[in-house]
Amino acid sequence: MNKRRTIGYVIWLLAFLIPLQPALLSTEGISNVNGLISFVVLVVLVFLGYILVDGANAQEKAKAQQGH
Numbered sequence: 896m897n898k899r900r901t902i903g904y905v906i907w908l909l910a911f912l913i914p915l916q917p918a919l920l921s922t923e924g925i926s927n928v929n930g931l932i933s934f935v936v937l938v939v940l941v942f943l944g945y946i947l948v949d950g951a952n953a954q955e956k957a958k959a960q961q962g963h
Contacts, residue, residue, distance in 0.1 A: 897955065903947030910940030 913933055 897951040899947045899954070900951035903944040903951065906940050906944035906947065910937055910944060913937050913940075 913936060
């Protein structure tokens with residue numbers, strides 16, 4: 896498996912381990928700053944993981960086309 900893809904999957908796992916309740920659901924007992932930081936980190940990690948996984952797939956396709 897490609898290193899970039901593996902790193903992307905690990906980042907996705909980390910992103911979804913962040914508790915979503917402070918970020919999206921609960922507004923009582925949690926400050927706005929804490930919820931905002933959790934949400935921004937979640938979004939950044941999801942997109943970063945996507946970029947890594949998609950980039951690894953594109954590299955594999957390019958290598959496969961060169962072999963033909």
